[in-house]
Amino acid sequence: MADANKLAASPMDDMEPFLLEFIQGRINTFIKWDLVRFFNDHPHTSETAESIARVLDRDVRTLEPELVQLVHDGLVEMDNLGGLRIFTLTDDPQTRHMIDRFLDACDDRQFRVKAIYHVIRSLR
Template structure:
C-alpha cells in the first residue's frame, strides 16, 4: 500500500472577487495588458493611439479592446474634439478591483509611474 504525503506548506486562499474580475474583464492578453496599464497609471487620460504606442501594440486592435473595456465599465470614454479619450473607471468597486489586479501581478506592491 502506498502512502501519500501531503505538502506541509502554507495554504493559500483564492481571491474569488479577483478571479471573477479576471474571468469577466481580463479574458485575453491584450485586455489584461490594458487593465494593468491603466491601473498602473490610474489618473491617465489618453487616446487609443497613444496607449497603443506606450504598450507597443497595434492601434486598430487597441482601439477595439479599449472600446470593449469601456462598454464593460472598467474604463470610461470621453470625447475631446471628436477624439475618444480613455481612463480608468471612477466606479469604486471596479476601480478597486483593477488596482488590486495590477498590485497582485506586481507581487503585492503598487507600481509607480
C-alpha cells in the same frame, strides 16, 4: 471521497472566486491585462487609443476594440473631445479597488501562472 474530488479539481481554479470571475469576465485577453495595468499605473491619464497603443507597443487596430470592451465593462471611461475618443480609468472606487486587488495578486508568481492559464483558456 472528498480528497479524491479535491485532487480532481484543477489547481488552476484555486483562487479567490471574485478574481477568477474578474479574469474570465473582464480581463480575458492579454491586451486587456496590459490596458488595465497601464491605466492603473497612470490613473490620471486621458489618452487616445493611438497614444496608448504607442506606449504599449501594440497595433491600435487590435487595441482599440479591447479598450471599447473595457468601457462596456465599466473599467475605463470614454469621452469624445473634438472628434477624438479619449480613454481614462474609471473613477468608481469599487472598480478601482477590484483592479488594485487583481494587480496586487499578480505580484505572486503562482497567481500569475493561474491567471495566464485562464486568459489562454478564454482565447480558445
